[in-house]
Amino acid sequence: MNRQEISDAVIDVGWRYILSTIMTTVPVGSIGQAAEVAARCTAVAGDDADRHLWLDLRADHVLLTLQTLGAAKVTVRDIELARALSGSLREIGLATVPATERSVQLLEIAVDALDIPAVRPFWKAVLGYEDEEGNAGDPGAAVVDPHRLGPAVWFQQMAEPRVERNRIHFDISVPHDAAEGRIAAALAAGGILVSEAAAPAFWILADVEGNEVCVTTWQGRD
Template structure:
């Protein structure tokens, strides 16, 4: 399934496709309720839970994510699981909420480097990170938190030394229908739009001192 097909397949159920992951949020009123929601999600996923389902439990919400472990993006099984989880939640009087605004997002850190194989081991070691599944033999691949608590760090190839701008920037991956509001809020807060040449894949913004951030979506990448 391509990105458009993945997004279309789950949007009406309150899920969004963000950075290779299907995500939604379930509002709850306590940690105890969050645990019950998590158990219901796991039961709905059945034997596929361990290979596809990730849950983040908080006192006010449960973030539910689906992605086939070891694959670069979800597949048809993940879409089916998203619908099964949604149905199970609805049967319990719970609802997934459309993941616009701040409901779901994923953060990445991009490090610009002339010699990626030389700097990548440092970031992997100092952060206690690991190779992303399936890319252990790629010396230029991103490194990821094995516990999925911290942002992924990826490396952008430079062609010549650069000193006039920052060489580490953030990538904020948001639902495709949340990007416009996020960008507007950033500009209203004093930011500037550096470039929209690659939109809707990403927009480059900067703060008042020129520190850059990319707001990214899945669109424009297939």
């Protein structure tokens, strides 16, 4: 499935495609209700729960993430699970929605490097990270938090040394229908639009001192 097909398959039930995952939130009224949501989702996913479903519980919402571990991508089974989970939660009066106080998102940190194989082991060790399952054979692939709490760190190939510009930047991956609002808010807060040449895949923004961040979506990448 390409990115457009994945997005089309889940958008009507409140899920959004972000960085090789699909994500949604379930608003709840207490941590106890969040635990009930988690139990119900685990039961619906059955034997596939451990290899597809990630759960993050808070007192006001549950964050649901689906991805096929070992493949590092969204598969047809993840689509099936998303629709089944949303349907099951609707039966008890709960909704899967892409936003509570803000849209679902994923944060990555990009490190520009001349020699990626030389710097990647340092970041993997100092952060206590590991190779992403499904990408372990790629020396340039991101390293990830084994507990999925911290942002992934990936490595961007440099063609020549650069000393007058920052070499680490954030990538904020947001739903495709939330990007314009996020960018507008950043610009209203004093940000600068550096480039939109690659939009809607990504926009480059910066603060007033030139520190850069990319707001990214899945669009424009197929």
